[in-house]
Amino acid sequence: MKNQKIRIGVIGIGRMGITHHSIINSNDKVIITSIADPSTFVTSLLKRYLNILTFKNYDDLFNSVQLDALIVATPPHLHYDILKKAAEKNLHVFVEKPFTISYDESLELSNLFQSKKLINQVGYVNRFNDIFKEVKLLIKDNLIGDILQFKSEMFSNTISQNDKSSAGWRATSKSGGGAVYELASHAIDLVNFIIGKPDKVVGTTINSIYSKNVEDSVCSTFLYKNGCFGTININWCEYSYRKPANKFEIFGSKGKILADQHGLKIFLKESVPDKGFKEGWNIRYITDVFTNASIDVRGTEYTHQLNHFIDCIEDMSINNKSTFRDGVDTHDVIKNIFINNEQNKL
């Protein structure tokens, strides 16, 4: 791939699609040749100002344009069909989370892309957040010993009122809406990324607050064979939050870590001088661990994740940090959350 620009198409120009498009547009290694979205409003705006081909539906894009890679940010229920077609065309794919809307579809796609040796990445952007990367490193270095207990929380003000119209893909679970796919998937992926995939899901409750057809909040407990356990607590109608907040608390045999997107606090039973940690509370701010990016459109982690995708296409020996396989693992947990919720209904 060296010496020539990677030709990219973007399917789905909503909020995330626009962000990805803007970020990747400033990467010199790529050229965005085409976009597809049913909204002529957005595509006509972009066509007006960018040298780009636009399509109303993605089949026309697949049939008309030669590409190397694809960024997919449509509603999740469309991902399966799009990604199957992308694999037929041998395209590397970055797809927004939650990857697909079922475990089986996710597994099939993961195996397909692996067998074709195509770069495959899911947009679990927290894996590129400087704080969560640091937490992962500290735990891998055994700073807080064996993990005994944890909680992962996500709150946002995404759905702010009674959804009278039931419009939009977020309002139905068939299209991949609902707080589990949309928000909890991030928290679950963070658990998988930092602690590991749970062996069993218990104690799940799912509830609707404003939405008619999908869940707005979920609480669940994850068990591990080694005795570790943890909870996730998610609510996307949390009107007291100005923007999404992600909090992670991990309790280990030698200390504990409290982390959010802004910083982390570490309590240690004993000091670890060679790593600069004292006994008791240690505070690391985002400013201690941040990394700048080539461009910052919406937080550098969004840039890091797309640049990583491009780096992996350029150098196929790089291990991707958020593969379809990782997406499958999240879907496995999500599947068990829904099953467990049915079992627990009053």
Add this chain to the structure above:
Amino acid sequence: MEKIDKIILGDNQFFGINHMSQQKAQQQAEKFYDINNIFKVYDNAINSGINGFMLNSNDRAKDICDHFKNNHNYDNLNWYPSIPYPHKYSNLIAEKGILPTINSVLFKNNTASGVIKMLTKGGSALLQNDPIKMMNLLIDVEMKMFKGLNVKVVFLQNIITDLMLGYGVKEVFVEYCNHIRKNYNATPGFISVNLPLLIKRFKEWEIEEVVICTSYNKIGYFMSPGRKEYEDIVQNINPKKYQIMAMSTLASGAIDASEAYDYINKQNIQSVVFGASSKKNIEHTVSLIDI
């Protein structure tokens, strides 16, 4: 280009925005829930010699604007609005989609004169073919609350500036500048966390006489692609073409104030915007800034 105030009080502290600590943000949100506590901070700032104020067009800003419009003791203050309020759009877009959001913002309970005209002509369908007109109407909606105040610079929020910078769409920047100069008799401003790239593009596009508000601090926080690139470009900037306003000078509190301004005072920067709530902190910061 008209010179901007050297020291400007920002507004993040009033609205529960703190990039370093969600807990601190929460405490501030609680304290400033009573708007009179906000006005007290403004009075302290004015008594410390501050004459310039940046204010984002969020839901609560209207009450702040009204307070200052209705009291003639404040007639000499300079205002630096930043538009739009990003989270309003962000949440609406997530819920409804992009076009319905624009419809809702422009046509719901709105009496901006241009908007009424558009409605009679067929509403947003017409705007699809005239994106610049649409942008200008959105600007007018956001700017309505500031009418009657002495507006020096109108800043476009970084979430829009940097998104458009990534897209590299010259027309949006040019037309924004035209609209602000023509309709608000103010200097166009851009908030960005990508100063080197923004200046590079502005030079290519021959966009001049604008103010750029950008994160600028000793540790390079929120400074993409890096501090060195910022320093190199700012050193050679002609302030007659681009006035630089530094924000995040303390990197959300990571740097001690004296150390932070020791660094800032040595840079080719024309203005500093900072956030503080207590009389002591405001006075201390004012005493440290020497640009």
